[in-house]
Amino acid sequence: xxxxxxxxxxxxxxxxxxxxxxxxxxxxxxxxxxxxxxxxxxxxxxxxxxxxxxxxxxxxxxxxxxxxxxxxxxxxxxxxxxxxxxxxxxxxxxxxxxxxxxxxxxxxxxxxxxxxxxxxxxxxxxxxxxxxxxxxxxxxxxxxxxxxxxxxxxxxxxxxxxxxxxxxxxxxxxxxxxxxxxxxxxxxxxxxxxxxxxxxxxxxxxxxxxxxxxxxxxxxxxxxxxxxxxxxxxxxxxxxxxxxxxxxxxxxxxxxxxxxxxxxxxxxxxxxxxxxxxxxxxxxxxxxxxxxxxxxxxxxxxxxxxxxxxxxxxxxxxxxxxxx
Numbered sequence: 001x002x003x004x005x006x007x008x009x010x011x012x013x014x015x016x017x018x019x020x021x022x023x024x025x026x027x028x029x030x031x032x033x034x035x036x037x038x039x040x041x042x043x044x045x046x047x048x049x050x051x052x053x054x055x056x057x058x059x060x061x062x063x064x065x066x067x068x069x070x071x072x073x074x075x076x077x078x079x080x081x082x083x084x085x086x087x088x089x090x091x092x093x094x095x096x097x098x099x100x101x102x103x104x105x106x107x108x109x110x111x112x113x114x115x116x117x118x119x120x121x122x123x124x125x126x127x128x129x130x131x132x133x134x135x136x137x138x139x140x141x142x143x144x145x146x147x148x149x150x151x152x153x154x155x156x157x158x159x160x161x162x163x164x165x166x167x168x169x170x171x172x173x174x175x176x177x178x179x180x181x182x183x184x185x186x187x188x189x190x191x192x193x194x195x196x197x198x199x200x201x202x203x204x205x206x207x208x209x210x211x212x213x214x215x216x217x218x219x220x221x222x223x224x225x226x227x228x229x230x231x232x233x234x235x236x237x238x239x240x241x242x243x244x245x246x247x248x249x250x251x252x253x254x255x256x257x258x259x260x261x262x263x264x265x266x267x268x269x270x271x272x273x274x275x276x277x278x279x280x281x282x283x284x285x286x287x288x289x290x291x292x293x294x295x296x297x298x299x300x301x302x303x304x305x306x307x308x309x310x311x312x313x314x315x316x317x318x319x320x321x322x323x324x
Contacts, residue, residue: 001021001149001150001153001154001155001156001157001158001159001160002158002159002160003146003147003150003159003160003162004159004160004161004162005118005161005162005163006161007118007121007122007125007161008125009159010022010122010159010161011122011125011126013158013159014031014032014033014039014122014126014130015033015126017032017033017036017038017039017042018032018039018042018157018158018159019031019032019039019042019043019046019157020032020157020158020159020160020161021135021143021146021149021150021153021157021159021160021161022058022119022122022130022132022135022160022161023116023118023119023146023161023162023163023164023166024058024114024115024116024119024132024163024166025086025087025114025115025116025166025167025168026087026114026166026168026169026170026171026172026188027134027135027142027143027144027166027169027170027171027281028134028135028142028143028144028145028146028148028149028160028166029056029058029130029132029133029134029135030043030046030047030132030133030134030135030149030153030157031043031058031130031131031132032130032131032132033126033128033130033131034057034068034098034099034102034128034129034130034131035097035098035099035128036128037099037101040055040099040101040102040131041101043055043131043132043133044101046153046156046157047133047135047136047137047138048137048138049133049138050138051101051104052104053104053133053138054102054103054104054106054108054109054110055102055103055110055131055132055133056089056110056111056112056131056132056133056172057102057109057110057111057112057129057130057131058111058112058113058114058119058123058129058130058131058132059111059112059113059123059129060113060120060123060124061113061124062077062080064123064129065080065092065111067095067129068094068095068098068109068111068129069092069093069094069095069109069111070092070093070094070095071092071093072092072093073092073177075177075182075199075202076090076092076177078198078199079175079195079198079199080113082198083190083194083198084112084113084115085113085114085115085116085120086113086115086190087112087115087168087170087171087172087173087188087189087190088112088172088173088175088188088190089110089111089112089172089173089174089175089186090110090111090112090174090175090176090177091108091109091110091111091174091175091176091177091185092108092109092110092111092177093107093108093109094106094107094108094109095109102131108176110174111129112172116163116166117163118161118163119161119163122161134171135148135149135152135153135160136148136149136152137152139222139223140152140222140223140224141222141223141224141281141284141285141288141316142171142222142281143281143285144165144166144169144278144281144282144285145164145165145166145282146160146161146162146163146164148281148285165278165282166278167278168188168189168277168278169277169278169279169280169281169282170188170189170277170278170280170281170308170309170312171186171188171312172186172188172189172190173186173187173188173189173190173191173308174186174188175195180202180203181202181203181204181205182195182199182202182203182204182205183204183205183206183207184204184205184206184207184208185207185208186208186308186311187206187208187305187307187308187311188308189274189277189305189308191304191305191307192204192206192304193304208311222281222284222312222315222316223315223316223317224284224285224287224288224295224316225288226247226287226288226292226293226294226295227293227294227295227318228284228294228295228296228297228313228316228317228318229294229295229296229297229317229318230296230297230298230299230313230314230317231296231297231298232298232299234248234250234258234296234298237296238258238261238262238296241293241294241296242261244292244293244294245263245290245291245292245293245294246261246262246263246292246293246294246295246296247262247263247264247265247287247290247292247294247295247296248262248263248264248265248295248296248297249265249267249280249283249284249287249295249296249297250264250265250266250267250297250298251266251267251268251269251271251276251298251300252266252268252269252270252271253269262296263287263290263292265279265283265286265287267279267280267283273300273301273304273305273306273309274305276300276309277305277308277309280309280312284316297313297317299313300313
């Protein structure tokens with residue numbers, strides 16, 4: 001696999017039906033031509049992704065949205081004006097010309113405009129949108145650097161467009177439209193409150209337990225090879241695993257020095273949830289590569305972005321230990 005910043009080289013591979021690693025502000029994607037059924041099949045095969053999990057289409061301008069979606073609600077246009085380019089994915093009615101493999105036969109297509117200069121430059125130079133799930137084997141930790149993609153898929157894809165570390169580092173918020181309401185299927189950095197600022201007279205509610213309508217909805221997801229345990233007390237958890245190789249994923253300053261008994265990674269010393277989100281997957285990758293026996297983490301405050309981070313932890317975890 002080549003790691004390159006050449007948009008022209010990425011364009012060449014995509015036009016020949018290839019699949020590439022694509023940088024975005026959220027996580028790296030495994031990208032192919034939305035109109036190329038063979039490329040879509042390659043994505044599912046390389047990622048080992050179940051066929052009933054739809055893909056997200058990535059666009060560079062509104063005309064590309066209109067080429068793949070129909071009956072677009074006015075609310076969707078208002079949200080796109082506010083949040084695109086950015087980490088908001090909207091589920092819209094799909095045009096019947098889109099290969100059913102991309103939509104999982106649901107009749108809808110998830111669409112977003114990434115906020116990454118290389119991704120937007122590439123999308124602006126090719127005559128088709130790209131479909132791209134996260135560039136990791138299904139269920140594993142999401143990639144936030146080109147090297148993460150390389151470690152997963154070297155020898156399986158020809159190129160990853162190297163756009164550096166992902167600045168958001170967390171998957172996009174996914175919403176849909178039901179009757180006159182906005183439904184949040186997956187919480188990301190864009191929150192319910194953010195949506196209500198744009199649509200103050202609209203009902204906005206969560207349906208994060210829905211298991212089929214959106215990417216990333218599988219119960220086991222984002223998981224390291226090392227068992228990940230959610231705890232309410234680092235001190236008690238460390239004592240419980242005495243003699244084991246422990247990794248701790250912390251935030252803020254606990255006042256307790258665990259460095260002698262564990263590998264410690266701090267997501268944000270200032271308890272900034274945006275900083276924690278941008279570091280979460282990268283630090284999980286670091287700890288997962290240390291051949292530890294267990295990784296221990298505490299839940300985040302359950303407000304806005306904390307909801308998204310906790311969802312990732314629960315899907316990645318082996319257990320929630322209320323006694324540790």
